[in-house]
Each structure stands twice: as structure tokens, then as C-alpha cells.
Amino acid sequence: MAKYTVAVAGATGYAGGEALRILAAHPNFEVTCVAGHSSVGESMAKHMPHIPQLADLVVEDTTPEVLNGHDVIILALPHGASGKLASQLDPEAVVVDLGADHRLEEQSAWDAFYGGDFYEHWTYGMPELIVGTDESGNYLRQRSALPETKRIAGPGCNVTATTLAMQPGIAQGLIEPKSVVADLVVGYSGAGKNLKRTNLLAAEALQAALPYGVGGTHRHIPEILQNFAHAAGKSAADAKDFTLSFTPVLAPMSRGILATVSATMTDKAKAMTDAEIREVWTKAYEGQDFMVVLPEGTLPSTGNIIGSNAAHLQVVTDRNAGRIIAFAAIDNLNRGTAGQAVQSLNIALGLPEDQGLTKIGVAP
Numbered sequence: 330m331a332k333y334t335v336a337v338a339g340a341t342g343y344a345g346g347e348a349l350r351i352l353a354a355h356p357n358f359e360v361t362c363v364a365g366h367s368s369v370g371e372s373m374a375k376h377m378p379h380i381p382q383l384a385d386l387v388v389e390d391t392t393p394e395v396l397n398g399h400d401v402i403i404l405a406l407p408h409g410a411s412g413k414l415a416s417q418l419d420p421e422a423v424v425v426d427l428g429a430d431h432r433l434e435e436q437s438a439w440d441a442f443y444g445g446d447f448y449e450h451w452t453y454g455m456p457e458l459i460v461g462t463d464e465s466g467n468y469l470r471q472r473s474a475l476p477e478t479k480r481i482a483g484p485g486c487n488v489t490a491t492t493l494a495m496q497p498g499i500a501q502g503l504i505e506p507k508s509v510v511a512d513l514v515v516g517y518s519g520a521g522k523n524l525k526r527t528n529l530l531a532a533e534a535l536q537a538a539l540p541y542g543v544g545g546t547h548r549h550i551p552e553i554l555q556n557f558a559h560a561a562g563k564s565a566a567d568a569k570d571f572t573l574s575f576t577p578v579l580a581p582m583s584r585g586i587l588a589t590v591s592a593t594m595t596d597k598a599k600a601m602t603d604a605e606i607r608e609v610w611t612k613a614y615e616g617q618d619f620m621v622v623l624p625e626g627t628l629p630s631t632g633n634i635i636g637s638n639a640a641h642l643q644v645v646t647d648r649n650a651g652r653i654i655a656f657a658a659i660d661n662l663n664r665g666t667a668g669q670a671v672q673s674l675n676i677a678l679g680l681p682e683d684q685g686l687t688k689i690g691v692a693p
């Protein structure tokens with residue numbers, strides 16, 4: 330059985346840690362190098378005690394010399410850090426960036442929401458993303474861009490939930506493109522292990538629902554609009570045809586995202602029954618093993634997807650408001666980051682797509 334060596338940079342962080350947890354149980358990967366920043370020289374027994382297999386690894390410095398020489402390199406670094414490093418990495422290694430540096434195709438979108446150096450985009454690591462339809466109306470998927478690619482850009486976690494929730498309606502012209510509203514309930518691990526906000530103390534966080542990144546400022550907005558454009562069979566430059574009002578709200582949970590995404594129904598959608606609209610979602614995810622469109626009447630809950638690479642999906646209509654409302658529940662660290670990355674890596678390396686991954690959640 331093929332066994333690939335893997336170096337993980339950002340190995341002491343939340344996203345890197347979830348990648349390590351998945352890789353440690355994956356039959357085709359062996360983690361041979363972990364790199365960090367402030368924790369260089371420390372043992373993984375201290376940083377990832379929940380992964381005893383990796384306890385003896387010691388955190389190395391994040392340099393090209395340390396990371397090169399491994400078959401696969403996973404970058405779970407703050408935005409900007411991976412972009413700087415990328416050009417010095419072995420062109421033959423398969424590199425996955427879990428950060429944002431290689432996600433956006435349009436520099437104008439990067440400048441407006443991130444700023445600083447713009448880095449070329451890599452193959453986007455969301456296999457189930459719809460990227461148009463063929464002459465027979467069958468969906469084209471991002472999956473087909475992944476085999477043998479050497480550079481993969483892992484999507485944002487909120488992006489993943491929002492895109493998966495609404496892309497069937499976009500692909501089939503069921504929603505008005507300039508009417509999308511997304512409200513997300515998100516767990517704290519999405520912010521990383523460093524204290525980025527002032528009120529992350531448990532005494533405050535455990536008793537609060539806290540909006541952040543409001544008013545059209547959140548950095549995931551251009552990436553979601555880029556995905557919407559692709560789902561409509563258009564290029565990233567046509568993302569301007571869509572608008573998104575996006576409001577994430579932190580809730581007292583460690584992991585998980587519940588996205589509620591709604592939009593005005595087009596005349597085509599209004600002429601359809603609710604069952605026909607549901608059928609659009611069911612058909613869009615037929616054969617997509619990790620996509621679970623729940624039975625009618627069952628709504629997604631973050632309580633059912635923790636620790637899994639699954640997305641739980643549902644769609645309903647509000648005829649009085651004239652809106653379609655789609656839901657997605659994902660684990661931000663697994664499906665939203667490391668699970669999706671390993672799924673994309675599997676495809677890139679010609680391994681079974683679901684190798685080392687599960688769609689079974691931890692519940693309760």
C-alpha cells in the first residue's frame with residue numbers, strides 16, 4: 330500500500346491538529362514532520378495529547394528546509410505566512426494550504442478584504458463544488474480539477490457551509506442572485522487557539538451569543554461569491570452578479586457551524602412545489618458520499634456532524650416571504666478544513682476519495 334510522508338506546518342494549532350488527528354489514522358499517510366512557531370522544540374505529547382501516536386514528534390521551525398523532503402506538506406498557518414513560504418516549497422510535493430492565501434482568483438477581491446501581497450490561486454479543494462453543467466444538464470464538479478494537482482487551496486469553513494447549503498438553488502436558477510442572506514452560528518475553534526477577541530474567557534463566552542465580522546466586512550464573503558459564480562457556471566469575475574449579506578454569530582460550542590442561507594425565489598422556483606424544490610437539492614448531492622440531504626422535516630444540527638467530514642443539508646420554502654431557506658451543518662475543523670483537505674489530497678493522489686475519513690458524527 331502506498332504510504333506518503335507528511336509535514337504539517339501550524340501543527341500546534343486547531344486546524345493543523347485536526348489534520349494530524351485524521352492523518353494519524355489514515356492508512357496511506359505517515360506524519361514525519363511537525364512545525365510551529367512559538368512552540369519550536371516542544372513535544373507533541375504536550376500539544377496534542379489526544380493523538381498518542383504522534384507524542385514523540387518534536388515541533389520544528391517553519392522553514393522550507395524543514396518542510397521540503399516530504400511527499401505532502403500541509404500549511405495550517407496564519408494568512409500571509411503560507412503565501413510567503415509557498416514559492417520555496419518543493420514543486421514535486423503535494424502542498425495543501427488551509428489558509429486563505431491561495432483561494433481567491435481575483436486580486437481585486439483579495440485587496441478589498443485581505444490586503445497585502447496577492448498570491449496566485451491554487452486548485453480549490455472543495456470536491457463537491459458545482460462548477461457548471463454539461464450539454465445534458467449534468468453537474469460539473471470541482472472534483473475533476475483535483476487529480477494529480479500539486480497545489481490545493483483549502484476553503485474557508487464558513488464558506489464551505491454557506492456554499493454547500495445554497496449552490497443547488499444557484500445552479501438551477503431558483504434564487505435571485507442579489508438577494509442572498511446567510512446567518513451562521515459558529516463554534517469558537519474557528520477563531521484558532523489564540524485569543525483574537527477580548528471576550529473569549531469562558532465566563533463570558535459560555536453565557537453569550539456574539540456576532541462578529543458584520544456589515545459586509547467578513548473575509549469569507551468574496552470566496553463565497555466566487556463559489557456562487559462557479560455554481561452558476563460563470564467565472565470568478567462574475568461574482569459581482571451576486572450579493573451576500575453575511576452575519577456569523579459565535580455560540581458557546583467548541584466546534585460546529587450551522588448556516589441558514591436564504592434568498593428570494595425566482596419565478597421558476599415559485600412555479601415549483603416544495604417537493605420539486607427539495608428534489609433539486611437531493612439530485613445535486615446524489616452520489617456525493619459526504620453530503621447528507623436529510624429527510625423532509627428533519628433539520629441539520631451541529632450535534633450530529635462533530636468529528637465527521639459530512640455536511641448535513643436541508644431546504645424549505647417560506648412562501649409568504651417568497652424565499653428559499655437552505656441549511657448546512659458542518660464541523661468547521663473537519664469538513665470545514667482538515668477533512669475536506671484530506672478528501673482533496675486523496676483525489677490528488679489517486680487514493681479512494683473517502684480513505685481515512687468518516688461521515689459518522691460524534692453524538693450526543
Ligand SMILES: NC(=O)C1=CN([C@@H]2O[C@H](COP(=O)(O)OP(=O)(O)OC[C@H]3O[C@@H](n4cnc5c(N)ncnc54)[C@H](OP(=O)(O)O)[C@@H]3O)[C@@H](O)[C@H]2O)C=CC1
Pocket residue numbers: 338339340341342343344345364365366367368369391404405406407408410427428429484485486518519520521522523661662665666
Ligand atoms: N480554525 C478553523 O476552524 C479554521 C482555520 N483555517 C485556517 O487555518 C489556518 C490556521 O488556523 P488555526 O489552526 O485556527 O490557528 P491557530 O492559532 O490555532 O494555530 C496557528 C498555528 O500557526 C503557527 N504559527 C503562528 N504564527 C506563525 C508564523 N508566523 N509562522 C509559522 N507558524 C506560525 C502556530 O504555531 P505555535 O503554536 O508554535 O506558535 C500554530 O501552530 C489559518 O489560515 C486559518 O484561517 C481554515 C478553516 C477553518
Ligand SMILES: CC(=O)N[C@@H](CCC(=O)OP(=O)(O)O)C(=O)O
Pocket residue numbers: 427428429484485486487515516517518519520521542549577579
Ligand atoms: C469563529 C471564527 O472566528 N471563525 C473564523 C473562521 C476560520 C476560517 O475558516 O478560516 P479562514 O480565515 O482560513 O478562512 C472566522 O469566521 O473568521
